[in-house]
Amino acid sequence: MKSLNFSRWFPSGRTTVIGVPFLFLFVFFLLPFLLVVGISFSQQQLGIPPYTPLTKMEDDVFTLVLNIGHYKFMLGDDLYFATYISSVQMAFVSTVLCLLIGYPMAYYIARASESARDTLMMMVMLPFWTSYLIRVYAWIGILKNDGFLNQFLMWLGVIDTPLRLYHTNWGVYIGMVFSYLPFMIMPLYAHLVKMDLRLLEAAYDLGARPWKAFVQVTLPLSKNGIIAGSLLVFIPAVGEYVIPELLGGSDTLMIGRVMWDEFFNNMDWPMAATVTCAMVLLLLVPMALFQHYQAKVMEEVK
Amino acid sequence: MSTMKPSKPLSYAVLGFGYAFLYLPIALLIIYSFNESKLVTVWSGFSTKWYWALLEDDELINAALLSIKIALMTATAAVVIGTWAGFVMARLNRFRLFPLFAGMINAPLVIPEVIQGISLLLLFVAMEQAFGWPEGRGVFTIWIGHVMLCVSYVAIVVQSRVRELNRSLEEAAMDLGARPLKVFFVITLPLISQALVSGWLLSFTLSLDDLVLTAFLSGPGSTTLPMVIFSRVRLGLNPEMNALATLFIIVVSVGVVAGNLYMRSVQRKRDREMQLAFNQA
Numbered sequence A: 001m002k003s004l005n006f007s008r009w010f011p012s013g014r015t016t017v018i019g020v021p022f023l024f025l026f027v028f029f030l031l032p033f034l035l036v037v038g039i040s041f042s043q044q045q046l047g048i049p050p051y052t053p054l055t056k057m058e059d060d061v062f063t064l065v066l067n068i069g070h071y072k073f074m075l076g077d078d079l080y081f082a083t084y085i086s087s088v089q090m091a092f093v094s095t096v097l098c099l100l101i102g103y104p105m106a107y108y109i110a111r112a113s114e115s116a117r118d119t120l121m122m123m124v125m126l127p128f129w130t131s132y133l134i135r136v137y138a139w140i141g142i143l144k145n146d147g148f149l150n151q152f153l154m155w156l157g158v159i160d161t162p163l164r165l166y167h168t169n170w171g172v173y174i175g176m177v178f179s180y181l182p183f184m185i186m187p188l189y190a191h192l193v194k195m196d197l198r199l200l201e202a203a204y205d206l207g208a209r210p211w212k213a214f215v216q217v218t219l220p221l222s223k224n225g226i227i228a229g230s231l232l233v234f235i236p237a238v239g240e241y242v243i244p245e246l247l248g249g250s251d252t253l254m255i256g257r258v259m260w261d262e263f264f265n266n267m268d269w270p271m272a273a274t275v276t277c278a279m280v281l282l283l284l285v286p287m288a289l290f291q292h293y294q295a296k297v298m299e300e301v302k
Numbered sequence B: 001m002s003t004m005k006p007s008k009p010l011s012y013a014v015l016g017f018g019y020a021f022l023y024l025p026i027a028l029l030i031i032y033s034f035n036e037s038k039l040v041t042v043w044s045g046f047s048t049k050w051y052w053a054l055l056e057d058d059e060l061i062n063a064a065l066l067s068i069k070i071a072l073m074t075a076t077a078a079v080v081i082g083t084w085a086g087f088v089m090a091r092l093n094r095f096r097l098f099p100l101f102a103g104m105i106n107a108p109l110v111i112p113e114v115i116q117g118i119s120l121l122l123l124f125v126a127m128e129q130a131f132g133w134p135e136g137r138g139v140f141t142i143w144i145g146h147v148m149l150c151v152s153y154v155a156i157v158v159q160s161r162v163r164e165l166n167r168s169l170e171e172a173a174m175d176l177g178a179r180p181l182k183v184f185f186v187i188t189l190p191l192i193s194q195a196l197v198s199g200w201l202l203s204f205t206l207s208l209d210d211l212v213l214t215a216f217l218s219g220p221g222s223t224t225l226p227m228v229i230f231s232r233v234r235l236g237l238n239p240e241m242n243a244l245a246t247l248f249i250i251v252v253s254v255g256v257v258a259g260n261l262y263m264r265s266v267q268r269k270r271d272r273e274m275q276l277a278f279n280q281a
Helices: A013-039 A069-076 A078-110 A114-129 A132-143 A147-157 A168-193 A195-205 A210-221 A223-238 A242-247 A255-263 A269-301 B007-034 B049-055 B058-091 B098-110 B113-131 B140-165 B169-176 B180-191 B193-211 B212-217 B225-233 B239-280
Strands: A054-059 A061-064
Touching: A013 A269, A013 B058, A013 B098, A013 B225, A069 A078, A069 A132, A069 B193, A078 A114, A078 A168, A078 A223, A078 A255, A078 A269, A078 B007, A114 A168, A114 A242, A114 B007, A132 A168, A132 A242, A132 B225, A132 B239, A168 A223, A168 B007, A195 A210, A195 B049, A195 B058, A195 B180, A210 A223, A223 A269, A223 B098, A223 B193, A242 A255, A242 B180, A255 A269, A255 B007, A255 B113, A269 B098, B049 B058, B049 B193, B049 B239, B058 B098, B058 B140, B058 B193, B098 B140, B098 B180, B113 B212, B140 B180, B140 B193, B140 B212, B169 B180, B180 B193, B193 B225, B193 B239, B212 B225, B225 B239
Parallel strands: none
Antiparallel strands: A054 A061
């Protein structure tokens, strides 16, 4: 009698339900990273693929060749170092600007009447739904030397000669704040809107001035929103390519752009992989923080 | 209590400035798409000629059709996988590797696209070397890339919706003898249908708009709309692009506003029915 228990060979229902999306994410998200790390240790070559294999099997001898040349080059090269510093700085300034504009907006939307709130938030989200590329493009017409902003300022008589904004770091800051502002406002709003206003009343009753009540009550209660929003802006901004390419100058150093050029212009895949590894390393701490706060948010919902 | 209300003038000033910043660039873009002059920023008269030029631009039209096709495929696949993953996040989150699972869902939300682009490309190249598949790059590789981009958004929308669900309906179905799979399809899925619709729409627009990931994953003959737009916009202003942008913005805005109003009315109706049900109980 063949009483083979087939069910033994198949994973249980629960394992399958968890396993399928897990495997999908593993294959298309985590595994590719490991490949990037691997290829950062190989060498550029002519042919397909344009990099040398790391391992070789010859006469029963298995050899693993790790080329650390790219890393050595990157650490020794001043331009690369300047690019890292500049990427972090550009992303940081953009994040602070987003916070300065986004916080007051989120604050007043959260304090608006209940019926107005949904509409106001939809208006924050709407630009996020329309094309990102188009929104960045819209700024070219505004920032150019003969663009709308300069036309307007010269018509007002504020300036005589056009301001140079297009193809400068200023252009990049404006483009970044414009593109990432919704990501800052969303988590801030979510925290501010569920705040218990009786806490503020209590502070006022105890004689706190509005400003002091804000600093001592509202601000600490929205701390997690500030952190989440800042990370949502900072992390992608570090590796931004489109905005510096379209609005920045040739002297706007950003790591995403360097990586793109290594890959598409120099066809140096291993070097591009090395730059990617460095970028991941740079973002490891902010990413871990983001993970931590996402987990916290999920716990709160429960 | 009077001190509680935030100052009206200040609130109007802040919101006015904020929304002007968000909408003025888009408004200028739309207005100047009707400008006759090729110099986009100098007004010379009303004209719709750039819209007619779009119709004769075969490169653009072919790219747009390809983008729409990929976006349809992406949105559908992303909703299936994202819902699955979101359900696991919300209900089956007690397994050992869960932190890794949650990490793989959350990280793509913020990770710079250039990183995801090169990693997926290297995966596809390695796969081609190892198994001879996928042959070269094209629609298939772009599709997988876009699905990866959208799955996280869908999963997060779905998981927060599933967490809010009142489990009594599902439990009732279980008590009546329905198998878990049936409960999921007959009870849970209809309850979270709103989240699925918004996830689908979000994925569709994300895919339609993606440039960076597509640039890494496309091959000869698979040029999408954002790639064409980018290659032209790089050279500076282009009135035809203003016209295209205007069309895009109008379609998306009408879609989002209509979807929002519809969902709000559905929500209100449901609230009313719940109220009625509780009143009768």
